[in-house]
């Protein structure tokens with residue numbers, strides 16, 4: 001008789017259980033309405049003292065095993081000292097539950113759920129709009145000033161690291177505000193996707209970051225477009241995470257949408273690299289993805305076309321990092337702070353030009 005349970009029944013949960021035996025569970029990622037992608041999250045109850053293999057049958061686990069949590073707030077890697085460079089090694093992970101580990105959460109990456117945004121208790125909070133299924137979408141503001149910096153995350157629901165970077169940046173900007181600017185943030189653009197544990201990326205017919213067209217289908221995208229019309233937004237920073245891993249997806253990078261912003265992007269990259277301290281992820285100056293022209297339907301393309309907006313940047317932050325550059329929640333936050341220090345210098349020097 002199986003005495004433990006595997007479930008996706010919590011905020012951000014995503015798993016299908018195919019088969020469960022005494023020491024092995026066949027699990028599968030739920031793509032739902034998205035293209036095949038990498039996000040999964042489940043909890044296990046009643047397995048204290050057992051050793052269990054969780055098998056995905058595809059490259060689904062990160063370099064350092066599963067992200068593990070007991071409270072959905074604090075996360076660590078299950079195997080931080082094993083570097084799974086081989087695809088086959090990333091099809092499963094084995095976990096030995098301690099004698100008191102009666103409820104454990106496992107996920108592809110270190111989740112950042114809407115309740116984590118309670119950490120940002122220094123901003124004024126509002127409801128931007130209601131998402132599909134009437135799920136309220138939070139927004140927050142701080143600072144005085146007639147000009148606005150808009151900061152967003154989770155245009156793709158699964159990209160939780162983006163929120164840690166954003167939170168670190170907001171904390172830094174609260175302590176060291178930019179004169180004359182108000183900060184406005186929408187931390188969970190695909191709010192319903194975050195709550196339901198969707199991939200979000202590559203959603204059909206298109207995802208939130210391809211919805212900035214004439215007929216936007218997502219309520220939050222429509223509300224952000226209105227916000228851009230109404231507010232005097234000068235700069236836009238959109239926080240993302242890249243693909244699962246490999247091929248340039250293992251380190252932090254910036255994405256430039258507009259050729260006309262090339263020189264400024266180089267300047268921001270230089271400032272960001274110079275702010276990276278020991279407690280941050282490495283960021284190499286010049287790690288920028290250049291686009292010849294803005295990618296149609298994206299938030300960066302749309303916001304950059306708004307009259308008031310004169311700078312747009314997308315920041316990609318990896319899920320796992322590298323053996324000498326391993327991701328932790330603390331490092332995410334410190335990297336966000338470094339980015340905000342760079343932003344502040346960048347915006348202030350821009351003002352002088």
Ligand SMILES: [Zn+2]
Nearest residue numbers: 156159240241
């Ligand atoms: Zn993304």
